[in-house]
Amino acid sequence: MSNRAGQATAFMAITPIVAGKEDELRAYLDGLSQDESPFALLPRTHFARWVILDDWNDEKSQPKKDHLLSRYLIFTSNFDGDLSSYLDELCDKLAPQAGELWGRCVGCPDGAAGEALKEYLMHNKINTGFFVAAYPHLRVGDVKRALDTRARLIDFAVSSQGMRPAELQSAFNAEFLLTDGSR
Amino acid sequence: MGATVDPITATGTHPRNVDGQAITIAVFSSVKWSGRIWLPLLFWAVTLLARVEAWLRRPPGTLARLSFIHFARWTLVRRIPYNGAPQQKEKLSYPRLFFESNFNGGWEEYIDAFSHILTKGMILFWGTSYGFPQPKPTAPFKQYIKENELEASHFYSAYPQATTTMVLAAHDLERKFDAFKGRIEGATPDAFAEAWRAFLSEVQADL
Numbered sequence: 001m002s003n004r005a006g007q008a009t010a011f012m013a014i015t016p017i018v019a020g021k022e023d024e025l026r027a028y029l030d031g032l033s034q035d036e037s038p039f040a041l042l043p044r045t046h047f048a049r050w051v052i053l054d055d056w057n058d059e060k061s062q063p064k065k066d067h068l069l070s071r072y073l074i075f076t077s078n079f080d081g082d083l084s085s086y087l088d089e090l091c092d093k094l095a096p097q098a099g100e101l102w103g104r105c106v107g108c109p110d111g112a113a114g115e116a117l118k119e120y121l122m123h124n125k126i127n128t129g130f131f132v133a134a135y136p137h138l139r140v141g142d143v144k145r146a147l148d149t150r151a152r153l154i155d156f157a158v159s160s161q162g163m164r165p166a167e168l169q170s171a172f173n174a175e176f177l178l179t180d181g182s183r
Numbered sequence: 184m185g186a187t188v189d190p191i192t193a194t195g196t197h198p199r200n201v202d203g204q205a206i207t208i209a210v211f212s213s214v215k216w217s218g219r220i221w222l223p224l225l226f227w228a229v230t231l232l233a234r235v236e237a238w239l240r241r242p243p244g245t246l247a248r249l250s251f252i253h254f255a256r257w258t259l260v261r262r263i264p265y266n267g268a269p270q271q272k273e274k275l276s277y278p279r280l281f282f283e284s285n286f287n288g289g290w291e292e293y294i295d296a297f298s299h300i301l302t303k304g305m306i307l308f309w310g311t312s313y314g315f316p317q318p319k320p321t322a323p324f325k326q327y328i329k330e331n332e333l334e335a336s337h338f339y340s341a342y343p344q345a346t347t348t349m350v351l352a353a354h355d356l357e358r359k360f361d362a363f364k365g366r367i368e369g370a371t372p373d374a375f376a377e378a379w380r381a382f383l384s385e386v387q388a389d390l
Contacts (some may be wrong), residue, residue, distance in 0.1 A: 059314030107266025129226035
């Protein structure tokens, strides 16, 4: 079992959808916009998804068929740091969305928030066997900052072509030294 | 973010599986009895190998060297958690191997690369799954994946504009840029201009 790769963590929970609530849940998920994704409220999240599992796909070579008795909501996330504090954040910041999602699942606590929701998700956790990351030591903030720096450098390299040395140095200082308090 | 926008390369899959440059793929396959023993051993071995490589600071393994994968995971699902009535207890006839990856580029190219570069690794991971057709030729394998793939209901990337290569290049560039800023402290305009040109030459592969 390995839910960690460097500082990154993989989480997966499978929760049973209440019979008759599948269409409502599907419609709610259909209505979520990627530009305003609830996952954006969790700044430690690199990638995450919700999936509805209707049933297994059986292979012809299987000796017998296997069918699920319920439909399931699968939640997976790749995020920074430890699971416990991530779920604390999720159960706090995503409480309104959690009611729409896990609130339609069997066993979800009333209100779908806080410690009770965290316990519910932990109860339905499936451990990862092998987890690999291309940049296991980079946090979301590190990635975004580096991408922003790269974009600004590309823009500056283009816009500064043909500048004289004094003008170039002045423009560089204004772009990267005077305005970049984080450095 | 600046004005530079790379062309979107995510193709070959349902739009729900896409966020900007990023694609998600999730596949369940049914596992033979031998996989109940084999897969946990394999997971243990490859995890240990990855940790030893990281500790020795050796270059990452083949999977991590596939430059279009952000994250990937394999999970053996042996049971479905029970939450009490009205959920009916599930009794799985076969455990299920869950594979999920976040990558960039085309879906077809992704499967092609897996088949051609990770041929042995794929046999190790999926060799105990029912219906696994072997990685090559790729057409039957792609069909196998399509039949077992789950479409995302909602998929999110924190940095949808970025490919894996861009993330790694940006990180490398940032380190070099910090060093550059240290070098130019107190430089005259002419010395600065010369250092800037040298810096651009040094980092051109990262831009």
